[in-house]
Amino acid sequence: MMSAHSSGIRRFFSILVVVLLASIASAGIVAASTTDLRDFAPVAFDGAVLLPGLVVIGALMSLAIDDVARSAVALVATSILGSAIFFFAVAAPGLSISGVRVGLVDRATNFALLAFLLILLFGLAGMVVAWLIEMVVRPNRW
């Protein structure tokens, strides 16, 4: 009983780490391939990399969690956290410089909402890719 409990806690924290890693990666790829932050990134990507990149991150997240229901919840959490990280990256100058506060917070809100939808929708496509990979690698599970 105790072992099942500690195993559950371990599983919860491993999912938490996966969500954190996927959020950082998603926010990073959105920032490196969209306006505003792309110009300042040491490595900038073309816009065409954004969507396949989010699919890959979604697939890796789903494979790392290895459970459909938990992956779905983790994807929603990743979308919220990833878009929040992106929001603060864009809005940060506005929080200390009053002259651009309204403009930048407004801009960051719009782009973060877009980032939320992109991470969620293309992460979902990544989950489907992960299931297909599982079907090939571990056909006995299906």
Add this chain to the structure above:
Amino acid sequence: MTLRRSAFLVLGVLALLLGANLAAAAGGFFAAYETYDDLTLDMPVFRYTNPDEPVRTELVVSNPSNQQVEVIEIELSLDAGVHRLGGGQMRPLMRIPPGGSMTFPMDLRIFDSDYVERRAGPSPDWRVSGRIQVELDPQIDPVWISFSVRQLPE
């Protein structure tokens, strides 16, 4: 299990690389806005003589930041009350070094000298509004900074 661990590992490497890239981009973005905010604009000279002569102005741009700033374009509009009566623009394409300042003399043409003569009186309530386009780095899009100055009648 191997597939799960491999995915976790690849995700960790991606998060590390993309996270470092994001942190550098966010830092650069923040520093750029601080530099733009540090720029100070001053108009020590505003000389209006009569409606048929251009208004002589001098715009001083100071850069107290530790980054070089290039002034690409300056646009000024000359208003009296709510009426736009003239203006001027220039493309200096000059770099202001860190801690330096530069003076840009500009003559603002009065487009509607009849109005100034008939309605505005001998010392109109002039307002100069404008914007200045500056660039920090050729790889970064230049930005426009807007400003306005009111010249009280002497």
